[in-house]
Amino acid sequence: MEWQVRPGLTPYDDALLDMEVRAAAIHEGTQAERVLLVEHPPLYTAGTSAKVEDLTDPGRFPVFQTGRGGQYTYHGPGQRTVYPAIDLTRRNRDVRAYVTDLENWIIAALSRFDIVGRAIPERVGVWVDTPAGEAKVAAIGVRVRKWVTLHGMAVNVAPDLSHYGGIVPCGLPDYPVTSLAALGTDATMADFDAALRDTCPFDD
Numbered sequence: 590m591e592w593q594v595r596p597g598l599t600p601y602d603d604a605l606l607d608m609e610v611r612a613a614a615i616h617e618g619t620q621a622e623r624v625l626l627v628e629h630p631p632l633y634t635a636g637t638s639a640k641v642e643d644l645t646d647p648g649r650f651p652v653f654q655t656g657r658g659g660q661y662t663y664h665g666p667g668q669r670t671v672y673p674a675i676d677l678t679r680r681n682r683d684v685r686a687y688v689t690d691l692e693n694w695i696i697a698a699l700s701r702f703d704i705v706g707r708a709i710p711e712r713v714g715v716w717v718d719t720p721a722g723e724a725k726v727a728a729i730g731v732r733v734r735k736w737v738t739l740h741g742m743a744v745n746v747a748p749d750l751s752h753y754g755g756i757v758p759c760g761l762p763d764y765p766v767t768s769l770a771a772l773g774t775d776a777t778m779a780d781f782d783a784a785l786r787d788t789c790p791f792d793d
Contacts, residue, residue, distance in 0.1 A: 590792045591623040594782060598666060599627040601634070601653050611674045612737040624789065625672040626782055631665040631749075633756055636730050646755030657740035659713065659730035660760035667748035667768070669781055670741070675791050677736040684733055688713065690790050691742050695727045697788035698744075698781065702774045714759065715744075717767060724767035728759060745769065746781050 604627055614620035631650045636659035643661050644652065650663075664670055677687060692708040695715045699706040706715040706726060715727040727744040745768035753766050769776050776784075786792070 590789070591621050592786060593623060593625045595625070595627045597628070598630045601629055601632055601651075601664070604629070604670075604672065605653075605655075608672050608674060608739050609734075612734055612739050615674055615676050615737045616735045622676055622791065623674045624785075624791070625674070626785070627670050627672070628666055628668065628778070629664040629670060631663070631752055634662055634664065634730075636660050636662070638760070640760060643757035643760055644755070645757065649755035650752070655730070655732075655740065657730035657732045659728070661756040662728045662730065662743065662758060663748075663753050663756060664743055665748050665752050667770075667778075668743050668745050669778060669785070670743045671785065672741045673738055673791060675738045677733060677738065682736055684731070687733075687738065688729060688731060691729050691731070694785070694788055694790050695742060695744060698784040699726070699769075701784040701787070702769060702776050702780075704769065704772055704774060712759070712761065712764075716764075717772065719765075719767055719772070721765065724765045725758065725761070726767050726769070726772075744781065745771075746776065746778055 633652045634655045636657050639660045696706040717726050729742045732739040747770035
């Protein structure tokens with residue numbers, strides 16, 4: 590398993606091309622599986638289930654149509670976006686189990702900071718309790734091509750949460766988003782990256 594951490598802000602198109610090239614190489618057997626960790630400039634992405642009305646401020650940030658599952662989400666500075674390129678032929682070709690692995694991975698990483706996350710069957714992603722009720726701390730959206738995974742997950746470490754104001758995040762208007770910082774954790778991105786690596790379920 591290769592780990593790559595990109596410094597600075599990675600343009601979304603660059604990350605998309607990179608993950609597609611890597612997925613093809615993994616399928617061909619010419620490169621190893623990889624976990625790519627990036628931060629993006631502020632932008633919105635639309636999954637295959639996105640509804641036009643959920644883009645409430647279309648001029649706020651660039652919008653990218655993607656082939657991943659899910660609806661609208663935000664990417665930006667202070668959010669750790671994780672793109673695992675995993676060969677599911679080595680893992681029983683079970684996409685549902687893979688999404689569960691991603692959820693459990695985030696939950697395990699959050700526990701390193703004494704944050705209790707949980708998965709909710711009807712709502713993909715990872716959720717936490719806040720004084721205002723349930724809030725989403727991490728989003729998941731995946732695509733699988735020739736049984737190699739693309740896209741992945743985005744965990745809010747310390748982003749500007751007001752940037753979510755231009756969309757209905759994941760099509761769930763009744764649930765806010767939160768972050769490690771908003772939950773009172775002063776973890777740096779490097780701290781969270783270390784927790785991700787320590788708890789990775791695919792690094793075998």
